[in-house]
């Protein structure tokens with residue numbers, strides 16, 4: 001029988017355990033009247049910063065989270081069910097605006113609304129980008145944000161377990177001990193099971209001459225590599241921001257967390273020409289009265305690249321024209337808020353294959369699924385330990401297409417302004433021009449990956465790692481209870497489409513290897529009849545989705561170049577306000593973003609503490 005790998009979500013299997021309660025405040029009236037730091041959002045960034053700031057017992061920290069605690073449902077904890085919390089009560093159910101460049105489809109962009117944030121929803125890929133990805137942040141003028149400055153924080157976050165016996169004996173997995181940390185809060189390890197077709201894919205990768213990296217963590221995340229996950233090596237369950245940074249410090253009485261409260265505004269005052277933060281306002285629901293808490297030192301926005309700019313805008317920090325259109329008075333004239341928004345494009349291609357053991361056996365064979373679940377629960381072994389994506393491939397342009405020189409030529413002759421949103425402010429345009437030059441310089445170099453391939457039993461996910469396209473995030477009204485208009489600008493720049501077209505062709509090269517031919521692959525998507533660049537382009541516009549890495553909407557950079565935060569992540573024009581989440585990234589790294597968000601947050605905590 002032929003199998004088509006399904007990327008569809010597996011049915012949730014709920015086993016209720018009591019929710020965790022530490023210094024978790026159930027009622028508004030339990031809050032102190034003021035806190036030194038108020039952190040907005042209990043995701044990867046927010047919980048990391050809150051944990052580190054509260055190491056000093058004399059410092060009071062409050063985290064405000066709109067969602068609730070999960071109940072350790074199987075679909076949250078078991079790696080083989082990862083992604084199962086998408087579309088549940090733990091998800092904001094956000095979508096990108098439907099635009100012509102993606103055939104007018106509203107692409108869903110899950111965002112965690114739960115303690116732990118999107119680290120409870122995702123597929124647990126725990127990788128870093130390459131040195132070149134972070135060094136370009138520094139090249140853009142952001143001193144202290146290159147690879148060498150971030151590496152200590154990547155390490156600080158980790159409690160790393162090297163490849164286990166299975167990964168070494170079956171896959172020859174290697175690692176570079178010097179790139180890892182062992183004292184951090186976050187479990188990082190390799191699953192004791194990998195779906196067997198992965199081995200054949202690795203053979204195909206070697207057959208076409210792609211190199212295998214010793215370790216993605218040491219600044220060389222290029223070629224193929226074994227990818228660790230945020231997974232506890234003893235229980236084999238997910239290690240999310242909640243398990244790592246909250247559960248471990250539950251006894252700290254100076255760290256408070258309130259759930260079920262959505263931040264509605266940052267409160268500010270203007271004295272002697274200086275604007276400063278005075279408090280944070282929140283409410284449990286749109287029609288409920290708001291409450292507020294005073295901020296002694298700082299408010300820290302960690303609500304993610306979609307909600308952080310929205311909160312700034314409804315608080316009067318943004319583009320005066322946009323703010324007046326939503327009936328918000330301008331407090332700080334900072335037009336770049338919400339601009340430079342971008343995300344990795346995900347494209348799913350599918351081949352049906354003949355193979356004896358594939359992921360979809362879990363969904364098609366109830367006996368096998370039940371046995372596998374029992375194996376997971378009794379021995380922490382078997383298919384459910386694998387969150388998938390055990391082996392990833394990241395390729396420079398020259399390594400997957402002979403059209404690299406042509407694409408580079410198109411890039412350097414392109415007017416950077418030509419494909420930006422029409423309301424891009426002058427400072428954001430200036431910043432983008434510098435980014436465009438840098439993207440052009442890097443696109444033909446061997447140390448910069450522009451494409452990612454993820455193998456899943458014949459399905460090959462193609463990821464666009466350094467998009468040229470930009471969109472924006474805009475509050476739709478003065479209320480944070482109305483979803484912001486988020487547009488990642490997918491495929492608005494034709495360079496992104498051209499790169500993906502070449503990416504699909506190279507997927508076919510991989511499928512034609514002797515190694516993969518043993519599966520007798522049959523191309524289902526896009527389909528063997530889709531061959532011309534135009535037809536491939538249409539397929540891509542009609543099926544492109546997100547790799548779930550929204551970023552860049554409150555970028556780190558000079559104010560006159562579209563920066564919203566300075567090199568200490570302080571928002572320009574206001575005292576006592578920082579942004580610590582993926583919003584700050586000027587350019588996405590060629591990597592899944594969770595690991596980088598942790599490193600950024602660990603570094604931010606030291607900056608705030610003055611270390």
Ligand SMILES: *[C@@H]1O[C@H](CO)[C@@H](O)[C@H](O)[C@H]1NC(C)=O
Nearest residue numbers: 087088089090091092093113
């Ligand atoms: C997201 O959708 C799920 C399923 O319909 C629902 O239970 C949940 O409340 C929604 N989330 C929000 C924030 O509305």
Ligand SMILES: *[C@@H]1O[C@H](CO)[C@@H](O)[C@H](O)[C@H]1NC(C)=O
Nearest residue numbers: 169170171172173199202203
């Ligand atoms: C591991 O290394 C051995 C010896 O070099 C080789 O025969 C085998 O194919 C390798 N396996 C993988 C999965 O790379």
Ligand SMILES: *[C@@H]1O[C@H](CO)[C@@H](O)[C@H](O)[C@H]1NC(C)=O
Nearest residue numbers: 209210211222223395396399
């Ligand atoms: C890209 O191709 C070059 C030249 O063939 C090769 O040396 C290099 O290892 C390849 N890079 C990767 C990541 O496979």
Ligand SMILES: *[C@@H]1O[C@H](CO)[C@@H](O)[C@H](O)[C@H]1NC(C)=O
Nearest residue numbers: 324325326327476477478479
């Ligand atoms: C702004 O206020 C006006 C007048 O009250 C109202 O008609 C309009 O709908 C408001 N706009 C938004 C986006 O809330």
Ligand SMILES: *[C@@H]1O[C@H](CO)[C@@H](O)[C@H](O)[C@H]1NC(C)=O
Nearest residue numbers: 001003355356357361365368
């Ligand atoms: C898994 O699926 C393959 C392909 O259909 C089939 O040959 C095999 O018997 C299945 N194995 C199990 C355990 O269900």
Ligand SMILES: *[C@@H]1O[C@H](CO)[C@@H](O)[C@H](O)[C@H]1NC(C)=O
Nearest residue numbers: 361364365366367368369371
């Ligand atoms: C389903 O799984 C069971 C247990 O692994 C296996 O014995 C059986 O052959 C599988 N059925 C099919 C149709 O592959």
Ligand SMILES: *[C@@H]1O[C@H](CO)[C@@H](O)[C@H](O)[C@H]1NC(C)=O
Nearest residue numbers: 526527528529530531535536
């Ligand atoms: C390819 O074939 C499919 C199925 O017959 C058809 O729906 C599709 O329109 C064809 N695409 C092109 C570009 O010919």
